[in-house]
Amino acid sequence: MTRRQYLLLLLGLGVALALAGVWSLGVGSTEISPRRALAILQEPGPSLERTILFDLRLPRILLAVAVGAGLAGAGTAYQGLFLNPLADPFVIGASSGAALGATGAILLGTGALPFAAFLGSLGAVGLVYLLGGSGSSSSPLTLLLAGAAVSTVVGSLVSLLMILNDRSLGVIFNWLLGGFSTATWRELGYGAPMIALGLAALGLLSRPLDALALGDDTARSLGLSVGAFRLAIVLAATLTTAAAVATAGIIGFVGLVAPHAARLMVGGRNSRLLPASCLLGALLLLLADDAARGLASPQEIPVSIVTALVGGPFFLFLLRRGTGGLS
Amino acid sequence: MTPRLAAEGIACAYGHHTVLADFSLVAAPGTVTALLGPNGAGKSTALRALARLLRPREGTVTLDGRDVWQLPQRAFVRHIAFVPQTEAAAWPMTVEHAVLLGRVPHRGWLLPYTPEDREALSTALRQVDLEALRARNLDTLSGGERRRALLARALAQDAEVLLLDEPGAHLDLRHQVELFDLLARLARERRVAVVLSLHDLNLASLFADRAVLLNGGRILAQGPCQEVLTPDLLRRTFGIPVETVPHPRHGISMIFPVPESLDDRLDR
Numbered sequence: 113m114t115r116r117q118y119l120l121l122l123l124g125l126g127v128a129l130a131l132a133g134v135w136s137l138g139v140g141s142t143e144i145s146p147r148r149a150l151a152i153l154q155e156p157g158p159s160l161e162r163t164i165l166f167d168l169r170l171p172r173i174l175l176a177v178a179v180g181a182g183l184a185g186a187g188t189a190y191q192g193l194f195l196n197p198l199a200d201p202f203v204i205g206a207s208s209g210a211a212l213g214a215t216g217a218i219l220l221g222t223g224a225l226p227f228a229a230f231l232g233s234l235g236a237v238g239l240v241y242l243l244g245g246s247g248s249s250s251s252p253l254t255l256l257l258a259g260a261a262v263s264t265v266v267g268s269l270v271s272l273l274m275i276l277n278d279r280s281l282g283v284i285f286n287w288l289l290g291g292f293s294t295a296t297w298r299e300l301g302y303g304a305p306m307i308a309l310g311l312a313a314l315g316l317l318s319r320p321l322d323a324l325a326l327g328d329d330t331a332r333s334l335g336l337s338v339g340a341f342r343l344a345i346v347l348a349a350t351l352t353t354a355a356a357v358a359t360a361g362i363i364g365f366v367g368l369v370a371p372h373a374a375r376l377m378v379g380g381r382n383s384r385l386l387p388a389s390c391l392l393g394a395l396l397l398l399l400a401d402d403a404a405r406g407l408a409s410p411q412e413i414p415v416s417i418v419t420a421l422v423g424g425p426f427f428l429f430l431l432r433r434g435t436g437g438l439s
Numbered sequence: 440m441t442p443r444l445a446a447e448g449i450a451c452a453y454g455h456h457t458v459l460a461d462f463s464l465v466a467a468p469g470t471v472t473a474l475l476g477p478n479g480a481g482k483s484t485a486l487r488a489l490a491r492l493l494r495p496r497e498g499t500v501t502l503d504g505r506d507v508w509q510l511p512q513r514a515f516v517r518h519i520a521f522v523p524q525t526e527a528a529a530w531p532m533t534v535e536h537a538v539l540l541g542r543v544p545h546r547g548w549l550l551p552y553t554p555e556d557r558e559a560l561s562t563a564l565r566q567v568d569l570e571a572l573r574a575r576n577l578d579t580l581s582g583g584e585r586r587r588a589l590l591a592r593a594l595a596q597d598a599e600v601l602l603l604d605e606p607g608a609h610l611d612l613r614h615q616v617e618l619f620d621l622l623a624r625l626a627r628e629r630r631v632a633v634v635l636s637l638h639d640l641n642l643a644s645l646f647a648d649r650a651v652l653l654n655g656g657r658i659l660a661q662g663p664c665q666e667v668l669t670p671d672l673l674r675r676t677f678g679i680p681v682e683t684v685p686h687p688r689h690g691i692s693m694i695f696p697v698p699e700s701l702d703d704r705l706d707r
Contacts, residue, residue, distance in 0.1 A: 196529075322532070326540070327526055329490075334516060375530065380531045381533070381536050
């Protein structure tokens, strides 16, 4: 793919995302056409429709975009780090770790929920990394098993905490179920900058990620301090994941599907892969959220159910293709 | 001036298993040195120790007299290029992009590649005859083409010392000869020091200046090829009888095994 083709593809994805964003303004229990929605947003003066659009739908759309991009970017990085096409924030336990951290923060009543999510996420990823091995010694299967084991243990800890603290059960449960129905400008205000920071760091790390793809010996003989850069990549990807989980709960498979689809389009070079993957992840999650609130309207389906329904079969398809279909 | 890479009495072990002992070698500028020996003799380990990928248990590896483990990694890799025996990209990556990574020691991990890097890329691809395949993905290349791409990356690195683990493996006759011709030329014309491992004794005799015979992690002999590649030393290295005859054109030793089964087959 030439540079020109690549830029056209990015432009295409960007336009598609913008159009989907405008169209999403109209999706929900109150019917507002996209054209009307744009007009309302420009009109001054308070109105019910304006409140719905401005305080409910707009932050929701923007948060879905940010979280989708974040999960896709983190998935791309985890796959590059573990040299494993099946790695994604959900599969390797980063999401459940973040959930444990966040649950702890809710119970303790501290306001530092995103930070607690980050610590929990980091702990889970570190554990999977140690158990499942990394680099050349990691087979997709070991990683999956380690991820599943850690996720199960962490998940049961979350359940245990919920049962022991039944007064907070409802709060935690709602939070875990995730989704964007409760999205506010405040959540967007701390979530989006954290995600942007993590993604920017990953962008700066894309050449080291390329070198890691060629194996440790090669990366070292090109001058890479492999250990330090692995740590930097883990920190950036985990910050992104934690921000996504802290604002939207556990949403699986976006971080798996988007990098794969993007890799098919632009190849494995991370400086190209990351932007394409993020745009695609944003688009996928936005559409999934539209489905979540539109399909059974006025009833809402949790968006994690939509992504799992679409992503689960995709995951099995990758697994059936052996190592996960790299080309 | 070309820096000198040298190993002085190094010993390496994986766990409790010693795989290289009392190994000394100077990668002299302008020479091609071949590491020869049976499987498991310690050739790859020696190369990895020289490439600063494996820290020796004893002894030191030095660059211009300074312990390489005291040098910043970046300073080391500007002078020394290493090509592993096998390398598989985890993701589809084009030849061009993989070779450009060889410019990282000069350009760093952040700055965009410059026209100078592109120039080095084109030169390296021309040298290994891969220009036509530059936009192809590595995983679609044949084994030999992939090896040439790896070598191109080392060449693009513009290093004064090339450490190559079995660079001739999987190559057809023409590309084998062209590759070793190129290495010999780099040594002659640009004073590059080449240290490589290989299994083809005749290629070693044809192209290498010096040979190191290894067995069981120890050096049996090292010196100019024509002095080391003798029937006696080779028999002791590989454990089978060999004979040498002069090359019809150049007179240097060509090595032939003397298999037992051949007598039976020819008697029949």
